[in-house]
Amino acid sequence: MKLRELLRTDLEDLEDYVPVKPLDVLAAEIGLPVERLVKLDANENLYGPHPEVLEAIRSAPFHIYPDPGQQALREAIARFLDVEAENVVAGTGADDLLDILIRLVMPKAIAIPTPTFGMYRFLAKISRAKPIEVPRRPNFDLDVVALKHAVQAGAGIVFLTSPNNPTGNPVNRAELEAICALDTLVVVDEAYIEFGGESVVSMIASHPNLVVLRTFSKWAGLAGLRVGYSVSDPELASHMMSLKQPYNVNVAADAGARAALAHFAEIKETIASIVAERDRMARLCAELGWLTPLPSQANFVLFAVGGRRAVDVAAALRSKGVLVRYYERPDLVNYIRISAGRPEDTDRLLAVLREI
Numbered sequence: 001m002k003l004r005e006l007l008r009t010d011l012e013d014l015e016d017y018v019p020v021k022p023l024d025v026l027a028a029e030i031g032l033p034v035e036r037l038v039k040l041d042a043n044e045n046l047y048g049p050h051p052e053v054l055e056a057i058r059s060a061p062f063h064i065y066p067d068p069g070q071q072a073l074r075e076a077i078a079r080f081l082d083v084e085a086e087n088v089v090a091g092t093g094a095d096d097l098l099d100i101l102i103r104l105v106m107p108k109a110i111a112i113p114t115p116t117f118g119m120y121r122f123l124a125k126i127s128r129a130k131p132i133e134v135p136r137r138p139n140f141d142l143d144v145v146a147l148k149h150a151v152q153a154g155a156g157i158v159f160l161t162s163p164n165n166p167t168g169n170p171v172n173r174a175e176l177e178a179i180c181a182l183d184t185l186v187v188v189d190e191a192y193i194e195f196g197g198e199s200v201v202s203m204i205a206s207h208p209n210l211v212v213l214r215t216f217s218k219w220a221g222l223a224g225l226r227v228g229y230s231v232s233d234p235e236l237a238s239h240m241m242s243l244k245q246p247y248n249v250n251v252a253a254d255a256g257a258r259a260a261l262a263h264f265a266e267i268k269e270t271i272a273s274i275v276a277e278r279d280r281m282a283r284l285c286a287e288l289g290w291l292t293p294l295p296s297q298a299n300f301v302l303f304a305v306g307g308r309r310a311v312d313v314a315a316a317l318r319s320k321g322v323l324v325r326y327y328e329r330p331d332l333v334n335y336i337r338i339s340a341g342r343p344e345d346t347d348r349l350l351a352v353l354r355e356i
Contacts, residue, residue, distance in 0.1 A: 013125075014126060017119055018118070020323075020325075023039065032321045036321045038322045038349060039345075040322065042325075043300050043339045044217070045221035045274065045299070046345060047273070047342065049220060049222060050259070050266060052263050052266075053220065056255045056256055057225070057256045060254070060256075062251060064251065066250055066254055067254070072254070073257055074229075081201055087231050087232060088230070088231055089237050089240045090227065090249045092226045092228075093227065094214070094215045094217075095226075096248055098119065100244050101240070104236075106129075107129050107155065107156025107157050108154050109155045109156065110130070110157045111132045111157070112132065112159050113136050114136065115329060116166075120159040130154075132155050136167075142172065148178075156184055157185045157187060158185070158187065160176070160187065160189065161188070161191065162190055162200070163192045163193070163297040166332070168295065168300065169296070170196070170297055171200070173198065173203075180209060185209050186209055186211070188210065190212055190213060191215045191217070191228075192297070192299060192300075193214065195219070195297060195299045196275065199212070204231060208233040208235070210233075211231070211232040211236065212231045214231070216228065216253075216256070219270075220267060222256050226253060227254070227257045277345075278300070278340035281301060281340055281349065285303060285338075285350070290305065291306070302336075310326055310333070310334045313326075314336050320356075322349055324336050324337065324339075325337040325339075
């Protein structure tokens with residue numbers, strides 16, 4: 001018996017999702033100590049969690065299984081958003097909830113406006129759903145007509161991101177209304193909504209096929225704990241609860257998320273600092289004359305690179321310990337995405353950009 005004969009036949013056709021590497025691995029590859037690296041490649045909150053959030057995490061009962069019903073967390077999220085707990089499902093990051101939704105629908109195809117978050121295509125492929133990539137317009141707005149055609153071609157889910165990653169622009173509400181009128185599940189990923197843009201959670205009451213995803217990774221600085229949530233029609237949420245892994249949110253993530261919600265007013269000051277630094281970074285980079293920032297409502301900026309190759313710019317920055325994101329795809333061939341960090345991170349970025 002050959003092991004390969006026991007496995008799925010399409011393994012060679014699957015595509016890996018390429019995440020960013022850990023800091024210690026990158027430091028070893030570049031040849032610099034970890035403390036010399038400026039991490040602007042993964043849209044993380046470099047300020048870290050609020051002190052009260054850290055204390056809540058330390059006090060979590062690690063020896064006890066988490067609540068499979070997520071009752072306290074779901075109620076805290078519901079109060080935060082002014083919805084009912086029955087509308088909410090928590091997960092191991094938004095990625096977990098994306099996977100649950102795909103398994104709930106089991107679509108033969110998924111519509112994905114590109115460029116966008118690479119996890120959508122990855123999850124579609126491993127679920128044996130055909131990813132229908134729908135190119136965005138030249139300004140990176142949605143092509144609603146093309147999305148309608150994708151649904152007519154069999155897309156049972158449409159994945160949208162608002163603000164979009166990596167372009168930073170939000171979904172137009174009128175266009176979303178048109179998409180929600182289609183016979184498909186519409187998932188709006190609001191991973192960056194705390195940094196700008198208008199949430200569409202209020203649309204769920206009139207659109208039972210709409211699901212909104214949120215995360216604590218960005219604004220709350222809990223990327224390493226992996227905790228996110230969905231807001232949807234109660235019937236859909238009930239089915240999601242039935243399909244999820246029983247203990248999919250660990251006790252540390254649960255405690256940290258609830259503490260972050262309780263201290264949102266204080267954390268909002270950090271969010272404002274990140275937004276201010278995003279705008280400062282965009283302005284200073286534009287002043288160099290060869291980086292053109294796209295308008296962004298997220299905690300990052302996508303820059304068009306002029307007069308040189310973006311891949312070379314990203315490599316030169318990396319060699320100096322400044323990490324940014326470059327995408328090897330035709331629609332982003334001469335762009336780099338830079339996360340908003342702290343003032344000292346922007347200063348280091350600009351110093352290296354001036355060198356190169």
